[in-house]
Amino acid sequence: MAASDMTTPRVARPVYEHPWAVRFCHWANAVSVTVLAMSGLQIFSAFPAFGPKIPQQNLIDEIPEAIALGGWLGGALQWHFTFMWIFAGIGLLYVTSQILSGHWRTLAFMPRDLPGLWPMARHYFLFGPKPAATGQYNPLQKQAYTTVMLFGTLSLLTGLVMYKPVQLSALGWFFGGYHGARLIHFLSMCGLLAFIPGHLIMVLLHGWDNFASMVIGWKRYPEYTSGDKS
Amino acid sequence: MLTQPPHRTRRELLKLSPLLLLGSFAVPSWREPLLERGVAWSDRASGFIFRRDHLAASHPDADVVPMEQFPYNGYDVIEPEIDFANWTLTVTGAVARAGTYTLDQIRALPKQTHNTRHICVEGWDVVGRFGGARLSDFLSIAGAEPGARFLTFTCADDYYESLDMETALHPQSLLCYEMYDRPLDRGHGAPLRLNLPTKLGYKQAKYLMTMEVTHVLPARRSYWGDQGYSWYGGI
Numbered sequence: 001m002a003a004s005d006m007t008t009p010r011v012a013r014p015v016y017e018h019p020w021a022v023r024f025c026h027w028a029n030a031v032s033v034t035v036l037a038m039s040g041l042q043i044f045s046a047f048p049a050f051g052p053k054i055p056q057q058n059l060i061d062e063i064p065e066a067i068a069l070g071g072w073l074g075g076a077l078q079w080h081f082t083f084m085w086i087f088a089g090i091g092l093l094y095v096t097s098q099i100l101s102g103h104w105r106t107l108a109f110m111p112r113d114l115p116g117l118w119p120m121a122r123h124y125f126l127f128g129p130k131p132a133a134t135g136q137y138n139p140l141q142k143q144a145y146t147t148v149m150l151f152g153t154l155s156l157l158t159g160l161v162m163y164k165p166v167q168l169s170a171l172g173w174f175f176g177g178y179h180g181a182r183l184i185h186f187l188s189m190c191g192l193l194a195f196i197p198g199h200l201i202m203v204l205l206h207g208w209d210n211f212a213s214m215v216i217g218w219k220r221y222p223e224y225t226s227g228d229k230s
Numbered sequence: 231m232l233t234q235p236p237h238r239t240r241r242e243l244l245k246l247s248p249l250l251l252l253g254s255f256a257v258p259s260w261r262e263p264l265l266e267r268g269v270a271w272s273d274r275a276s277g278f279i280f281r282r283d284h285l286a287a288s289h290p291d292a293d294v295v296p297m298e299q300f301p302y303n304g305y306d307v308i309e310p311e312i313d314f315a316n317w318t319l320t321v322t323g324a325v326a327r328a329g330t331y332t333l334d335q336i337r338a339l340p341k342q343t344h345n346t347r348h349i350c351v352e353g354w355d356v357v358g359r360f361g362g363a364r365l366s367d368f369l370s371i372a373g374a375e376p377g378a379r380f381l382t383f384t385c386a387d388d389y390y391e392s393l394d395m396e397t398a399l400h401p402q403s404l405l406c407y408e409m410y411d412r413p414l415d416r417g418h419g420a421p422l423r424l425n426l427p428t429k430l431g432y433k434q435a436k437y438l439m440t441m442e443v444t445h446v447l448p449a450r451r452s453y454w455g456d457q458g459y460s461w462y463g464g465i
Binding site for chain 1: 238239242243245246248249252255264265266267268269271272276279280281284286287295298299300301347349350351352353354355356427428454457458459460464465
């Protein structure tokens with residue numbers, strides 16, 4: 001990443017912000033999470049409860065067709081069992097590329113980011129002053145990108161346990177067996193989905209240049225190189 | 231101040247073109263074959279990680295749900311017409327001793343009873359108590375050919391189901407004639423059903439009438455599997 005240019009403050013230099021792997025994984029993931037969430041809701045509607053079968057206490061009566069995929073349980077399972085591979089593959093490619101490039105260090109939420117959380121939240125939600133940029137991502141972003149990875153990993157692992165509760169019984173033990181895995185799988189989907197509205201709002205607020213960087217990689221006017229730091 | 235020439239952004243855009251592969255799922259005529267391939271691939275991976283010596287958890291009696299809380303979950307009639315007095319299991323195909331087997335012959339095999347979790351593809355599960363003869367013991371008295379790979383069962387209703395030999399030889403796979411230490415009741419598949427703790431519920435066919443041992447998977451593989459569920463159905 002280009003360092004801030006102290007001799008020409010306020011004049012932005014384009015930065016190649018998102019390498020290919022990040023952009024590819026981002027868009028492929030957008031598709032796969034959508035498919036998995038929608039087919040997952042269709043699957044859930046076959047038994048929309050977390051308790052016993054008899055007596056069965058449904059959490060919802062019906063999943064609206066508009067947010068379900070597959071038409072019936074069997075169709076939804078086909079989508080789920082196909083896209084679980086794609087989701088896992090994207091995750092593997094993403095994590096590998098982050099580790100190999102060392103980029104995870106700018107992205108992962110660390111204890112040292114804790115103090116910066118509140119000032120950033122105050123800026124976003126309470127119109128407080130904007131804290132000085134400290135890197136490509138602010139503490140709140142790091143927190144969001146890190147927890148969403150956690151939810152993704154959890155949904156993958158608990159999905160494996162639900163898929164193979166007998167063969168992967170050792171893994172299942174960590175998540176409270178089949179029942180625990182089913183509940184955590186559902187909650188981690190909620191966590192993943194909760195990320196999306198905030199994410200989209202921030203994308204809208206930051207405008208075209210920011211959006212384009214997730215497509216072509218280049219950001220023309222990166223804030224963190226514009227000299228705001230001084 | 232821009233440092234990248236314009237053609238570079240076009241190249242960056244083109245580098246994302248592999249994403250268009252995902253669009254193939256949006257083509258109506260491609261969707262079904264792609265999804266079927268996805269399920270077939272998952273089934274192959276499932277067979278790959280199956281370990282014949284890895285047992286499903288055996289639960290203490292206290293964890294077994296009362297019998298009235300074990301759903302019948304038939305897909306159609308739960309009491310199909312069966313001549314119980316003259317019932318036999320007809321065995322055909324790649325076996326040395328094809329023919330009919332009575333329930334007494336199956337009961338004469340060593341009996342195994344276990345409390346195992348029965349998981350439905352819909353997502354619910356119950357721990358039940360099952361008793362019967364090991365499928366592997368029955369296959370040895372019937373003289374199944376060593377290279378045989380599949381068992382296909384037909385039922386007193388129009389249900390049918392097939393099973394990979396690896397699962398059939400699993401020590402917990404039963405020709406089940408008892409639940410809760412009593413002879414199977416009609417709704418649970420009397421007089422004989424499959425109990426397979428390493429498979430989903432729909433693989434555990436009830437009201438068994440015939441069993442065919444084959445080297446290749448028949449075209450009619452599975453009542454639900456042929457409608458779109460995973461054929462393997464392993465857990």
